[in-house]
Amino acid sequence: MRISVIGSGYVGIVTGACLAKLGNKVTLIDVDEQKVETINNGNSPIYEEGLDEILRQVHIEGGSDYQRIMDSELVFICVGTVSNRDGAISLDHVEQATKQIAEVLKRKEDYCVICVKSTVTPGATEEIVVPTLEKSGKRAGTDFGVCMSPEFLSEGKAVHDFMNPARVIIGEYDKRSGDVLLNLYKNFNSPIVRTNLRTAEMIKLAANAFLATKLSFINEIGNICKKLDIDVYEVAEAMGLDERIGNKFLNAGIGFGGSCLPKDLKALVAKSRQLGYEPRILEAVLNVNDKQALKLVGLLKKHITLQSATVGILGLAFKPGTDDIRESGAMKIVQTLLQEGAKVKAYDPVAVENFRKLFPQVEYVTKEAVLDSDAVLIVTEWPEFNKLDFTRKLVIDGRRILEAKKARIYEGVCW
Ligand code: UGA
16 A cells, blocks of 8 residues: 655654555655654664664655655554643644645545544544645545544554554544555454544543553552552562453552653543543542652652762663653652752663753763662663662662662662
């Protein structure tokens, strides 16, 4: 199939690369010319396992000109969405991209489907994307089709998740639109759910909200366990044996970060409030999460005075397998340590460059040199941390690194 992908952020680049790998002719459109050049040279603009390899194998043509979609049968909108102050998703980028697509639609003769992949609030595709496209003078359902098909990629294993989806959601304006996407996914061995546009949008937000709820739940149980001298990991393991609960996403720790769970949860809270409903469970999930990372600093203060102490940080990314530091626990922790007068040394295998841009005052060193501090905080569970010798250290662990339990003084954040 001839496919255009608008936006070469996380979802766009993975979608484009994987669809090209599956034999489709993919064009990528992005206003960021530097990113486009990187991709055209066969390199990935982000760190993601397996992505560089695919980009070297396939040919994706990138550019900034929307005329490229003239030849496409399917156009994916994968532009980033940012949050407004109230947490609601700003649709500015989606609207901008849609306007540009509409310009090309004016002169495009053959039928094509425009599919939103960016995470948007329920109603956005119907209320903003469809009317904007129709400003071209063409009619949805007749001259062009519209779909909303959310992605469920986890950073660090996004290529795997794209190729092996737990489910494919096809939100469709009409059957003809959905049939085009169905054809694209026909060889995927996964359940396909066909539904309307706003239900597809809600499925994405509800799925992320549920995952976030599971995490704040187990962290709260962990916070209670800590006071009772109970190991929450033992509790979670036994809970997870019940299939209705499941054993995934029950690793207690410093809370959830990243660009998706916090943003999507806030977006659902904001939408709900706009509708006059106070979403108490979702608000509590956010509240528990907001406090969780800084518990590490609280525990540390029981052992040392921060003023003039050197604190070592192991892990800066919001989780292992990525260089993404958005909403990472490390950001909150480092900011507080610096504010309270501590000196900070840090190590991460891939996220240092991103972190340095925000925290140039931190000393970036090897993981062994991090251990040479007054105390060590474990913030991301990179497997390599299990090979370090913690025996003579004071360690506050936010991620349950087993080797760290051998430390001279060891405290888990909620175990
Ligand atoms: C999340 C969802 O897992 C994906 O399904 C979804 O497609 C994606 O958002 C998105 O909306 O694009 P991601 O943000 O990559 O994926 O990260 P997760 O693996 O969900 O981890 C989120 C946070 O929860 C991380 O900070 C991680 O350390 C934390 N976490 C996760 C735990 O603390 N414990 C766990 O057991 C699992």
